[in-house]
Amino acid sequence: xxxxxxxxxxxxxxxxxxxxxxxxxxxxxxxxxxxxxxxxxxxxxxxxxxxxxxxxxxxxxxxxxxxxxxxxxxxxxxxxxxxxxxxxxxxxxxxxxxxxxxxxxxxxxxxxxxxxxxxxxxxxxxxxxxxxxxxxxxxxxxxxxxxxxxxxxxxxxxxxxxxxxxxxxxxxxxxxxxxxxxxxxxxxxxxxxxxxxxxxxxxxxxxxxxxxxxxxxxxxxxxxxxxxxxxxxxxxxxxxxxxxxxxxxxxxxxxxxxxxxxxxxxxxxxxxxxxxxxxxxxxxxxxxxxxxxxxxxxxxxxxxxxxxxxxxxxxxxx
Numbered sequence: 259x260x261x262x263x264x265x266x267x268x269x270x271x272x273x274x275x276x277x278x279x280x281x282x283x284x285x286x287x288x289x290x291x292x293x294x295x296x297x298x299x300x301x302x303x304x305x306x307x308x309x310x311x312x313x314x315x316x317x318x319x320x321x322x323x324x325x326x327x328x329x330x331x332x333x334x335x336x337x338x339x340x341x342x343x344x345x346x347x348x349x350x351x352x353x354x355x356x357x358x359x360x361x362x363x364x365x366x367x368x369x370x371x372x373x374x375x376x377x378x379x380x381x382x383x384x385x386x387x388x389x390x391x392x393x394x395x396x397x398x399x400x401x402x403x404x405x406x407x408x409x410x411x412x413x414x415x416x417x418x419x420x421x422x423x424x425x426x427x428x429x430x431x432x433x434x435x436x437x438x439x440x441x442x443x444x445x446x447x448x449x450x451x452x453x454x455x456x457x458x459x460x461x462x463x464x465x466x467x468x469x470x471x472x473x474x475x476x477x478x479x480x481x482x483x484x485x486x487x488x489x490x491x492x493x494x495x496x497x498x499x500x501x502x503x504x505x506x507x508x509x510x511x512x513x514x515x516x517x518x519x520x521x522x523x524x525x526x527x528x529x530x531x532x533x534x535x536x537x538x539x540x541x542x543x544x545x546x547x548x549x550x551x552x553x554x555x556x557x558x559x560x561x562x563x564x565x566x567x568x569x570x571x572x573x574x575x576x
Contacts, residue, residue, distance in 0.1 A: 261355045262568070266363035269567055272406055278371040279378075279406075281566035283537055285316060285558055286375075289505060290534025293318070296505070296558035306332060314557035315350055316565065323347045323561040327361050331459055331484050334419065339395060340459050341365055347564040357568050362395065368563035369555065370399030372533075373479040376502055376551035377453060378407040379536050380543060381477035385452035386411035388436075391444060391466060391490070392457035392482060393417035393426035400455045400479060405434055408453065412437045416447040445471050456490040458482040463514065469495040478550045480515060489514040491550070497524035499550040500543035504559070506530040512554040 288294040294316060302309040307330035315322035327343035334340065343361020348354065377385075385408050390397050393415060404410055413436050417423040423440055430438045441447035448454050448471050460466060461484045469492040472478065478499075480490050496519040503509035509516045509530055519525035531541045533551075543549050 262357040264357050264359040264567060266360050269360070269363050269367050272402065274567060275367065275371055275374070275402055275406055277566045278367055278563045279375050279403075281562040282368070282372055282375055282559060285562040286504070286532075286534040287537055288316070288318060289558065290532055290538060290540075294558060296508070296556040298511075299557060306330060312557035312560060314561045316558060316561045317350070319565050320349060320351055321347060321356070321561060321565045322350050323557075323564050325361055325364070325557065325560045327365065329484060331461060334394075334422075334459070341395070345560055345564055347561075347568060357564065359564055359567065364560060364563055364567070365555070366395045366399040367567070368559045369396055369481055369553065370403035371563065372504070372553055372559060373400050373455060373481055373551065374403030374407050376479060376533065376553075377404060377477055380500070380502065380549035380551065381408060381453055382475065384409065385477065387414075387450060387452045388412065389414045389416070389441075389447040389451035389454045390457060391416050391447065391455070392459075393419065393422045394457065394459075396457035396481065397426060397455075398429065400457055400481070401430060402433065404453060404455065410434060410436045412439065414439050414441050414447045414451065416441040416444055448472060451476060453477050453479070455479040456482045458490060459484050460490060461485060461488050463487050463489050463518075465489045465492040467491040472548060474548055475546045476548055478548075479553070480550065481553045483514055486512045486517065487514050489518065491515055493519040493522060494524055495548070496529075496550065499548040500531065501525065501529055502531050502533055502536055502549065502551040504533055504553060504556050506532055508554050508556060509552060513552045515552055
C-alpha cells in the first residue's frame, strides 16, 4: 500500500467538515463509554516555541495516528502561522503508514468541527448572530463550522491585527451571504451575540470577555489560548453556564478557565459535562441557560479527523 499525502486543499469544503463532525461524534461516544482513551500529549518546550507529540488509536476503526505540532506565539509578528505540524495515519492491523496529513490544516478542521458539534448540541436552533475573536486559520475554520450547523445571518469579527482582519473579512464574504462586520473592541463584538467563538493565541490569564458582556442563553466556543493558564473568558461565567468539555480530566489539566473556576469555587468537578455525555443524552442544559464549550484538543480527535478525511480525498502517492 502506498502512503498518501493529504494537503490543505483536500481537507477543505463543507462535505469534509461534516464527515469530520460525524467521526468526532462517534469517537466521543466511545470515549464516554470507556471503549477508547486519549493518551496525554508530550510537550517539549524550546523557549520561543513548543513541540507537542500526540499519539492515539481508534480500535473500532483499526487506525492510529501521531501528530507532531509546533506552536510559536511570536510567529504572527513575522507573518507566519501560529501552528505547523504533520499527522501520520497508520493501520494498526498491518502497521502500514496510510497517509501523511498537513498538521496545521487538520488541527484547524477538527477544531472547527468539534466546535460545530458542540454548537449543534447546545446553541439555540435559530442562533444567527455570530461573534468571532481572532482572524487566523482557526477563525476561518470555526466560521465554516458555524455556517454548517446554524443559520448565521451576521458575523462580527474582532482582531488586534487590522491587516489580518481585513483579509478575514474579504474571505468571509466569499463563503457566506451573511453580513460581515468589523468591530473595534471585544465588547462591541460579543454583546448581543447568540454564538461567541474565541480563537485567539492569548497567553494571558486576564480574560478577554467579561461575564456580564455575554447575553444570557448565548453559546460560547472557547478554543484559543496558548497554554493551560491562558484565559479567554471570565471564569465567573462558568458559575451559571452549562459547561461542556471534551473530557473532564483533560479540561482540569489544560483549560485555564476551568482550572480557575474550580479553584475559585465557581465550579465543582461534577459540573463538567463531557461532550460524549451530551451526545448520548445523559446531560443537557436547562432551557435558556448559557452554554459554554471549552476545548483543549485531544489526540484521538486528530485520529478521528484523519480517518474521516482519508477515504474522501483524491489519492496522491508519496
